[in-house]
Amino acid sequence: MTQTIIDIVELLKKYDWISGESIASQLHISRTAVWKHIQQLKKKGYQITAKPNQGYHLSKTPDTITTEEIKQVIKTKHFASSIHHLPSVSSTNDYAKILAKKGEPEGTLIIADKQTGGRGRKQRKWISPEQGLWFSLILRPKITPNDAMLTTMCAACAVTKGIFEQTPLKPSIKWPNDILINNKKVCGILTELSAEIDEITYLIIGIGINVNNEIPNELKGKSTTLKQECKKPVDSVLLLSSILSSFEHFYQKLTDKDILTIKDTWRSYSSTIGSKVTVETEKEVVTGIAVDLGEHGELIIKNNQGEKKILTGDISYL
Ligand code: BT5
Numbered sequence: 001m002t003q004t005i006i007d008i009v010e011l012l013k014k015y016d017w018i019s020g021e022s023i024a025s026q027l028h029i030s031r032t033a034v035w036k037h038i039q040q041l042k043k044k045g046y047q048i049t050a051k052p053n054q055g056y057h058l059s060k061t062p063d064t065i066t067t068e069e070i071k072q073v074i075k076t077k078h079f080a081s082s083i084h085h086l087p088s089v090s091s092t093n094d095y096a097k098i099l100a101k102k103g104e105p106e107g108t109l110i111i112a113d114k115q116t117g118g119r120g121r122k123q124r125k126w127i128s129p130e131q132g133l134w135f136s137l138i139l140r141p142k143i144t145p146n147d148a149m150l151t152t153m154c155a156a157c158a159v160t161k162g163i164f165e166q167t168p169l170k171p172s173i174k175w176p177n178d179i180l181i182n183n184k185k186v187c188g189i190l191t192e193l194s195a196e197i198d199e200i201t202y203l204i205i206g207i208g209i210n211v212n213n214e215i216p217n218e219l220k221g222k223s224t225t226l227k228q229e230c231k232k233p234v235d236s237v238l239l240l241s242s243i244l245s246s247f248e249h250f251y252q253k254l255t256d257k258d259i260l261t262i263k264d265t266w267r268s269y270s271s272t273i274g275s276k277v278t279v280e281t282e283k284e285v286v287t288g289i290a291v292d293l294g295e296h297g298e299l300i301i302k303n304n305q306g307e308k309k310i311l312t313g314d315i316s317y318l
């Protein structure tokens with residue numbers, strides 16, 4: 001896609017209906033050029049309705065992403081310099097692990113149209129039909145395994161910023177790995193690593209975002225999709241591009257040991273700090289106010305018994 005086509009998609013997403021004249025004047029191109037680009041977009045699978053006096057309306061974005069589209073849109077320096085796009089895979093994290101073991105470089109992107117065995121934490125199932133964004137990145141951060149959570153935090157900040165940039169929605173991070181919109185889960189992050197005692201060999205960040213996909217009935221009360229919240233389709237390639245740019249930026253902060261910036265950004269995007277929560281860990285259930293993050297990204301809970309640092313668990317807001 002050329003920059004003009006990307007700009008046209010952005011305008012179609014921004015307005016419910018937009019006239020050819022308005023697109024032409026905003027992008028300084030002729031109306032004939034607008035018409036030609038709209039025909040190209042239709043060939044790529046964008047469903048665009050045209051009506052006299054109203055102009056164009058985007059009703060559906062393409063079902064699948066292509067490597068070529070990603071390469072044209074992406075603005076990162078290192079992330080996604082190598083892309084593996086799969087029509088279907090069991091889990092992008094599993095595929096990424098195989099590639100990481102073979103020495104595939106840092107920043108390699110593995111993205112699938114659908115996953116047949118998508119995983120959450122503790123081997124929970126992650127539903128991943130077509131039209132969602134399911135991808136993993138291979139990273140080799142020079143941090144200790146103790147600090148791996150900081151990478152998840154970078155990813156969570158990047159997803160939140162990406163959604164802010166590409167939609168009018170207001171996402172928030174729920175510790176440790178969820179992104180919520182209107183209190184419903186729209187994204188989950190799965191961080192897995194292979195490490196020596198004090199060194200990470202490789203780390204896989206798996207990100208699953210409900211974009212234009214359907215979600216099954218059993219998840220409907222607690223999960224949502226960007227399309228559902230925006231009441232119109234969201235462009236997955238532009239969203240991916242925004243997320244990867246921000247992720248690269250935050251990951252650079254991690255490399256520079258600028259943990260303060262990561263934590264400050266995370267706090268500003270999070271709905272967890274300051275909330276009354278119950279945390280369920282493998283060993284216990286703790287209730288209290290989530291007061292802050294610890295040095296390694298742990299959640300600090302304050303209650304009558306004092307303060308407790310929780311390394312990992314599932315939280316519910318009370
Ligand atoms: C997560 O686990 O939230 C991490 C999800 C990571 C998915 C990505 S997709 C790309 C990469 N490849 C993979 O195989 N995985 C990663 P957790 O916090 O354990 O949450 C899992 C729970 O979320 C499930 O038990 C369901 O309740 C719920 N869930 C399942 N599918 C969902 C979906 N599509 N949207 C929202 N919630 C879902």
